[in-house]
Amino acid sequence: MNWEKHPLLRQAWVTFLSVISATIISTLIWNLYHGYSLRRWFLLALLSLLVCSFARSLLRRYLDDSIQSTRTRLTTEGKLLLVAIVSFALLGMNTGSNLLYLSFGSLMSALIVSRLVIEVSLRGLKVRRVAPSTVVCGEECWIEIWLRNERAKSSHSGLIVEEDWEFAKSAGIFFPNISPGETVGGTFALCFTKRGEAKLSRLVVRTSFPMGLIEKMSYVDFEATILVLPKVFELSPSFFQDFQSVSAQQGSPSLMGQERWDMIRNIRAYRPGDPLRNVHWKSTARRQALMVKEYDRPKPQQVVFVLYSPVDSTEEAVEAAVSLTASMMVKLASGDEDLALITHTKKRIDKLVIGDGATLHDAMEVLALASTGGPLNILIQKSRALLARRKMILVSAAEKSHPDLTRLRSSLGNPPVYSAASGLRTFSAKELGV
Numbered sequence: 001m002n003w004e005k006h007p008l009l010r011q012a013w014v015t016f017l018s019v020i021s022a023t024i025i026s027t028l029i030w031n032l033y034h035g036y037s038l039r040r041w042f043l044l045a046l047l048s049l050l051v052c053s054f055a056r057s058l059l060r061r062y063l064d065d066s067i068q069s070t071r072t073r074l075t076t077e078g079k080l081l082l083v084a085i086v087s088f089a090l091l092g093m094n095t096g097s098n099l100l101y102l103s104f105g106s107l108m109s110a111l112i113v114s115r116l117v118i119e120v121s122l123r124g125l126k127v128r129r130v131a132p133s134t135v136v137c138g139e140e141c142w143i144e145i146w147l148r149n150e151r152a153k154s155s156h157s158g159l160i161v162e163e164d165w166e167f168a169k170s171a172g173i174f175f176p177n178i179s180p181g182e183t184v185g186g187t188f189a190l191c192f193t194k195r196g197e198a199k200l201s202r203l204v205v206r207t208s209f210p211m212g213l214i215e216k217m218s219y220v221d222f223e224a225t226i227l228v229l230p231k232v233f234e235l236s237p238s239f240f241q242d243f244q245s246v247s248a249q250q251g252s253p254s255l256m257g258q259e260r261w262d263m264i265r266n267i268r269a270y271r272p273g274d275p276l277r278n279v280h281w282k283s284t285a286r287r288q289a290l291m292v293k294e295y296d297r298p299k300p301q302q303v304v305f306v307l308y309s310p311v312d313s314t315e316e317a318v319e320a321a322v323s324l325t326a327s328m329m330v331k332l333a334s335g336d337e338d339l340a341l342i343t344h345t346k347k348r349i350d351k352l353v354i355g356d357g358a359t360l361h362d363a364m365e366v367l368a369l370a371s372t373g374g375p376l377n378i379l380i381q382k383s384r385a386l387l388a389r390r391k392m393i394l395v396s397a398a399e400k401s402h403p404d405l406t407r408l409r410s411s412l413g414n415p416p417v418y419s420a421a422s423g424l425r426t427f428s429a430k431e432l433g434v
Contacts, residue, residue, distance in 0.1 A: 071217045072118065078213035081107060114211040121207050124151040125178075127161070127220045129203060134227045134365065137195045141226070145203070146185040149178040158209035163190065163200070172204075192228045195322065195368045200224040229364045230322045232330050239427050266294040303332060304386045306412070307343035309397035310404045311373040313421075317397035318372055320420035324427055325395045326367050333360045341366060342383050344374030351382050372397070376404055380411045397421060 074082065088104035091097070130144035145161050155177055162172035173186035192198050206217040267280050270290035283291035307325050309318045329339055333354065340353040341363050350366045352358040383392065392415040398405050399421045409417055418427075 069219055069221075070122075071219075073215055073217075075208055075212055075215050078111070078114075078215075081111060081213055085111065110211060111213060114213040117210060118207075118214045118216045121156070121209060121216055122205060122218045124149060124154075125156055125159075125205070126150060127203060127205060129200075129222050129224070131200060131224050131226060134229055134361075134368075135190075135192060137192055137228050137231050140189045140191050142187045143190055144185060144187050145173055146183060147175060147178055147205075148183040149180055151180050153180055155179050156207075158207050160206050161186070162204045162206070163188065192226070195228045195230045195319070197369070198226045198228050200226065227365055227368050229368045230319070230326045233323060233327045233424060233427070235327055235331060235427055264293050267291050268294060302338040302340075302391060304340040304342065304383070304392045305329060306379070306383050306392060306394045306408070306415075307341070307367070307370055307396070308374075308376075308379060308394070308405065308408055309370075309372045310402055313372050313397035316423065317421050318370075320424045321395050321397040322367050322370050323424060324418060324420050326364060327427075328393070328395075329354075329360065329363055339363070340386055342379065342386070343367070343370045344379065345369040345371055349374065349378050349382055351386075353386075376408060380408060383412055391415075393418065395420065 085104060085107045088100050088107065092100035092104055126148045128146040128148075130146070132141055135141040143163065147156075147159065147161070149156050156175070157177050159175040159178070160172045161175070173188055175184055175186070178184055200222060203220045203222060204217055205220060206215055208215040267283050268291065270279070270292050274292045278292040278294075280291045280293045305325050305328065307321060309321055313321075325341075325343075329341070332339055338354070339360075340351070342349065342351045343366065344350075345366060346369055350369075352362055352366060354360055354363060386392075392412055394405075394409055394412065394415050394417045396402070396405050396417065397420050400406075400417050400419050405417065405419075409415065420427075
């Protein structure tokens with residue numbers, strides 16, 4: 001039966017079961033003593049009220065066919081108080097001492113009042129969460145939480161808001177008091193250890209105000225997705241020396257867009273930091289001010305990154321290959337290089353060209369979703385479409401001798417291959433802070 005479609009029927013059913021269970025327990029306790037006493041029935045009535053309240057919460061929790069939006073439980077102090085209440089009740093029934101009855105009534109009143117107050121403690125409270133759309137793997141990101149008290153007269157006190165999942169790095173945010181009509185906010189940190197899509201499900205708002213005996217938790221559903229980008233590392237100088245030598249052997253233009261010293265593009269005024277070797281002495285003597293030469297730059301190297309990891313690649317090697325590709329693209333993009341990326345993501349081949357309707361951030365988002373395997377023939381076909389006018393670089397998580405990698409390389413004209421099967425130790429100098 002779908003209880004969500006019949007909330008009134010569900011409430012009536014749960015209340016009925018709670019009363020039945022409380023009546024059975026009260027009858028069993030009364031039969032233990034076989035006697036009629038006004039004080040005894042008063043004690044049984046109070047115990048029945050307490051049992052009914054907690055039985056109703058327990059049954060509501062297990063009869064629902066959906067995730068509970070609220071939950072009430074005893075704190076450690078509340079459990080100790082409950083033990084004391086039961087002890088005083090049993091001692092009062094056995095001895096008939098008025099002092100024990102008075103102690104029992106006082107403790108029971110505190111527990112009942114706490115239970116009644118906690119039921120309305122979270123009413124009139126609205127919660128809003130603001131999360132970033134993208135974060136970097138391994139770095140902290142900050143989640144904003146905003147609470148608004150929509151009550152007209154009463155305040156909310158002693159609230160704690162937590163993120164209900166494993167990536168939360170803090171115990172939550174504590175809000176001591178929220179006045180009527182007031183909106184307050186706070187932040188807490190999350191840290192994602194894996195790239196890809198991370199789903200934020202729900203927040204937990206809990207309070208044990210005013211007595212700390214009973215805690216009520218309310219689960220607020222917020223479906224949001226954060227894209228975790230791969231880590232970016234600073235590549236070692238020796239790596240780029242090898243990278244430049246491969247480019248030179250293939251007769252390609254300067255990879256990092258270096259200036260050509262044989263072609264002067266312009267003469268301009270000297271700026272702090274310009275090398276003195278660029279001073280144009282004839283113009284300097286004529287204008288009586290330092291003038292420097294600006295040299296022409298060749299057309300940036302057009303580079304296509306093909307990221308392919310076979311199905312049998314290890315997770316560590318795949319992450320290293322993705323981070324290596326991201327690090328190379330970030331380094332080359334700083335030199336105004338014309339870059340493109342082709343890789344397999346979620347049962348399809350993604351292809352984008354930076355500058356042709358795509359940005360470096362778009363490339364990082366594609367790398368965040370990069371996966372292993374995929375149809376090799378389609379990858380070869382889409383890579384060949386960009387092969388005619390660009391230099392191609394193949395990055396993989398597999399060894400260079402892997403059959404699929406060998407086939408892919410031969411189909412693309414034997415481009416240079418960078419294998420991350422042994423990790424990033426041989427490529428990186430340190431991790432970049434983003």
